[in-house]
Amino acid sequence: QVQLVESGGGLVQAGGSLRLSCAASGRTFNTHIMGWFRQAPGKEREFVAAISRSTGITYYGDSVKGRFTISRDNAKNTVSLQMNSLKPEDTAVYYCALDRTPLSLVRDRGSYDYWGQGTQVTVSS
Numbered sequence: 439q440v441q442l443v444e445s446g447g448g449l450v451q452a453g454g455s456l457r458l459s460c461a462a463s464g465r466t467f468n469t470h471i472m473g474w475f476r477q478a479p480g481k482e483r484e485f486v487a488a489i490s491r492s493t494g495i496t497y498y499g500d501s502v503k504g505r506f507t508i509s510r511d512n513a514k515n516t517v518s519l520q521m522n523s524l525k526p527e528d529t530a531v532y533y534c535a536l537d538r539t540p541l542s543l544v545r546d547r548g549s550y551d552y553w554g555q556g557t558q559v560t561v562s563s
Contacts, residue, residue: 440464440552442534447557450524454561458519460534460554471537471544472510472517473497476530476559485545486532487519497544502528524561531556 446458460472473488487508488497496508507520517534535550542549 440466440469440536442536442552442554444532444534444554444557447532447559449560449562452524452526452561452563454524455520455522456524456559458521458532458534458557458559460517460519462515462517462534462536466515466536468538469536470540471542471549473535473537473544473550474508474517474519474532475535475547476528476532477556478527478530481530483533483547484530485547488537488544489517499545521559524559526561526563528559529561530559532559 441463443461450456469491471488474486475483476486477483485499486502489508489510505523510517533556534554536552537550
């Protein structure tokens with residue numbers, strides 16, 4: 439089993455920044471991709487960003503490209519999401535996710551095997 443714990447959410451004004459972190463523990467040795475999704479009230483869970491554990495290749499959703507940066511620290515089994523130029527529409531619960539399967543669809547939430555509990559990000563206008 440794998441446990442994912444997010445941290446770093448909070449309230450920020452539009453234009454501000456936040457940094458989310460996700461710590462993975464348990465059987466993480468065959469992790470392929472770690473990613474971030476978000477879900478706003480009344481909306482479906484949306485892909486935000488993902489990173490390959492082995493290559494460091496990154497993927498971003500169109501709505502966050504150029505503003506958010508995902509990074510990893512394999513030694514610490516952590517993945518971070520630096521969020522800059524935040525907008526009110528970024529308000530959501532942000533979830534960390536882990537995928538064990540190579541060649542899966544990184545933007546598809548169905549590809550991920552484990553999820554964290556989520557952390558709230560609220561951007562005020």
